[in-house]
Amino acid sequence: MGSELVWRWCVAGNGLMRCFYNNNTTAIAKASSLYLSSPKPKPKILILTPVPPLALVRITRSSSSSFSLNLGQGYSSSSSNENNEKRKKKGGREYLEMTEQELMRECEMDTFKASGPGGQHRNKRESAVRVKHIPTGLIAQAVEDRSQHMNRASALARLRTLLALHVRNTVDIHTYSPPPDLLAILPLKSTLRSSGPQIGPNNPKFLLGMQALLDLILAVDGSVSEAAKYVGLSTGALSRLILSHDSLRMAVNQLRASKGLKPLK
Template sequence: MSSSRNAWATASDDVLLGQCEIDTYRASGPGGQKRNKTSSAVRLRHLPSGLIVIAEESRSQHENKAKALVRLRKACYLQIREEILPETVSSLPEWSTALNSEGRIHLGRKNPAFWAAAGVALDALDVAKARVSDAAAWLKVSTANLIQFMEEDPKLWQQVNVLRARHNQKPLKSS
């Protein structure tokens, strides 16, 4: 897959930050007096993709910038679709490393490879016009295994249903 998405998502922090406009601001809400006196909240605008992420939980601007970078990488996989060929999607390294020896998806969302595999799954679902059974067949996994994988993260599940709506399919219900 010739992928700007993968290049952005796997770039070093410095390279990725160099592609962003960085805004700092004072976050409102709980956190004590210090929170309202320092501009610790961070908004990253990734110029090549147009993605915008924020982090404002911490009173440390440095920590919020690190959290925003993590969110930007996830957003790349969730929001940016790559064109794929159904007959070759299962052999993409981002996907093939997600499968165990029995051919089942074995990644939890804390695994660093989870988001790259999620991006490929969403790409396949998009090409399949949001038909999960077709996407699963192209990815060489069972429909149930693919659904279970996509349910692993709420934002991933939400994006699945965004794709389904875009392709005039009914939303999937969580089990």
């Protein structure tokens, strides 16, 4: 791994004030001693690495963590590793149940200029919004409004749809019973449904039902006829439900293609 380099970073506002590194530990000690004895703010972060940093890390005034870097790898910290492990344990349903604020904490957001409505006023500001969901890598954007706030809300709504379509929950088909979210989007002819209106695509709860249906179809290896048996519908009735929603149809056909099955039409 080679000699260790010691980096001392001092947080100042939103940036880093000073950084020491050297293969010579004596030089490090002298430099650090001089710096620590100065009237300047003292370092809050100690980083031990075998190589210089590969990228800058954004550190806020309140940040205080110990980072380590292995050769050829990126930065990590005990706190960020714990957060990443928690994120990995989350299922798709948990993402959909998050509030807007909770979901934003899982995302990176950037703004940009894009063509759109507004005539002479368009493109005057970076009102278009792009959000990236860090745990899954899914990206959604909105450009149609001149309000950045409105575009952020639209981008998050589209991200929720992507999470429903592409993030699966584990299903034990041997003990499977359709969850209420799935039953709610089924037509009334389902033998498992209770009374109440069928939830349609315009209802925010439809995403939970759509996600649950995709979980089931994946669990039965893409077979719509098998999935229909578990939800109390005929194959034709379930196929019509799938085909009535373009995004759902495309997601089901992707699952079927991965299993070597023909697409629904």
